[in-house]
Amino acid sequence: MSEIETLSPRAIRLREAGHKLTNARLTVLNVLENNGGHLTSAEVLDQVDKIDSSIGRASVFRTLDLLTSLSIIRPTYMNSSMTPTYVLMPDGHHHHIVCTNCNRIIEFENCGLGAIAAELEERLHVKLTGHLLEFYGLCDKCS
Ligand SMILES: [Zn+2]
Ligand SMILES: [Zn+2]
Ligand SMILES: [Zn+2]
Secondary structure, three states, X not given: OOHHHHOOHHHHHHHHOOOOOOHHHHHHHHHXXXXXXXXXXXXXXXXXXXXXXXXXXXXXXXXXXHHHHOOOEEEEOOOOOOOXXXXXXXXXXXXXXXXXXXXXXXXXXXXXXXXXXXXXXXXXXXXXXXXXXEEEEOOOOOO
């Protein structure tokens, strides 16, 4: 099994940013990817522990911080919880709608924010690397 074909695009990004692909880092990434990218830190800890109990809590938290600093994931604070929910940022975007009645989360792809991002970069002289867009409302079952 060659290393190349087993690496996810996010693991490759991690390596290209100059970080070693340690077992802890790959396991945390796998857990996030296999869950569609909506997990609290407690859920990440729990699932990593089931896969490899030799990975300590501290290295899971360090990995979450590292992935956040590389914009591979972002912490969000749903349901006024103090524990962040980490979401994956495929291609630097993540968009969803949260139903305020049943807490269902509906993901969607096309945000149409490219023009706004370009305008912000121009006007504020910033370089944007990604965005997280969260809408609130009622889902089809609740409305
Ligand atoms: Zn989402
Ligand atoms: Zn709902
Ligand atoms: Zn977007």
